[in-house]
Amino acid sequence: DGGITQSPKYLFRKEGQNVTLSCEQNLNHDAMYWYRQDPGQGLRLIYYSQIVNDFQKGDIAEGYSVSREKKESFPLTVTSAQKNPTAFYLCASSTERVDTEAFFGQGTRLTVV
Amino acid sequence: AQKITQTQPGMFVQEKEAVTLDCTYDTSDQSYGLFWYKQPSSGEMIFLIYQGSYDEQNATEGRYSLNFQKARKSANLVISASQLGDSAMYFCAMRDFSYRGSTLGRLYFGRGTQLTVWP
Numbered sequence: 001d002g003g004i005t006q007s008p009k010y011l012f013r014k015e016g017q018n019v020t021l022s023c024e025q026n027l028n029h030d031a032m033y034w035y036r037q038d039p040g041q042g043l044r045l046i047y048y049s050q051i052v053n054d055f056q057k058g059d060i061a062e063g064y065s066v067s068r069e070k071k072e073s074f075p076l077t078v079t080s081a082q083k084n085p086t087a088f089y090l091c092a093s094s095t096e097r098v099d100t101e102a103f104f105g106q107g108t109r110l111t112v113v
Numbered sequence: 114a115q116k117i118t119q120t121q122p123g124m125f126v127q128e129k130e131a132v133t134l135d136c137t138y139d140t141s142d143q144s145y146g147l148f149w150y151k152q153p154s155s156g157e158m159i160f161l162i163y164q165g166s167y168d169e170q171n172a173t174e175g176r177y178s179l180n181f182q183k184a185r186k187s188a189n190l191v192i193s194a195s196q197l198g199d200s201a202m203y204f205c206a207m208r209d210f211s212y213r214g215s216t217l218g219r220l221y222f223g224r225g226t227q228l229t230v231w232p
Binding site: 033035040041042043044045048060088090091094098099100101102103104106107109 | 150162165
């Protein structure tokens with residue numbers, strides 16, 4: 001079945017460590033997105049990518065990095081520069097058509113311990 | 114600037130009643146798409162309904178309908194015959210046609226409305 005897979009579902013990070021969240025899709029979508037969700041804040045865009053080897057910063061990119069070496073993969077690294085990384089992270093993908101919805105993964109809940 | 118505004122942090126509705134969740138948006142583009150998603154407590158995002166800016170009729174999908182008023186820039190979600198399983202967070206989203214000159218618009222989300230259905 002086609003879809004988006006995020007892993008892990010839960011992730012614990014010590015302060016000062018970098019961690020990488022995985023996002024893989026087999027929908028053949030060109031565009032992929034990373035969102036951060038905090039209680040009462042809705043979804044805020046971290047990074048998005050329209051095509052392989054290209055990506056743009058979203059509204060809250062500081063302390064995060066991404067790569068898009070393959071069409072199906074868009075990993076997100078939460079660096080030690082991100083001061084408040086505890087949140088729920090959602091990855092999404094879509095076609096380039098404005099009239100098609102984005103498909104989401106199950107999310108990764110990151111907690112700093 | 115905020116693109117999507119959902120003014121209702123929480124809504125309550127009795128089972129089998131209808132409920133309207135408000136959404137207003139801001140864009141200068143003529144071509145855009147409006148979406149509603151449901152997020153249960155499990156965290157997954159479930160696509161519910163889509164409305165295109167050029168669609169003349171309001172979108173409907175089963176018990177969901179979208180009350181689209183283009184001049185007022187509003188896209189309210191109407192859920193008819195509410196069920197207990199409708200209790201969830203609901204997000205309104207918009208994709209406009211261009212973002213920094215690209216042909217693919219990014220998705221903007223509102224802050225969501227927490228809907229609680231009671232028996």
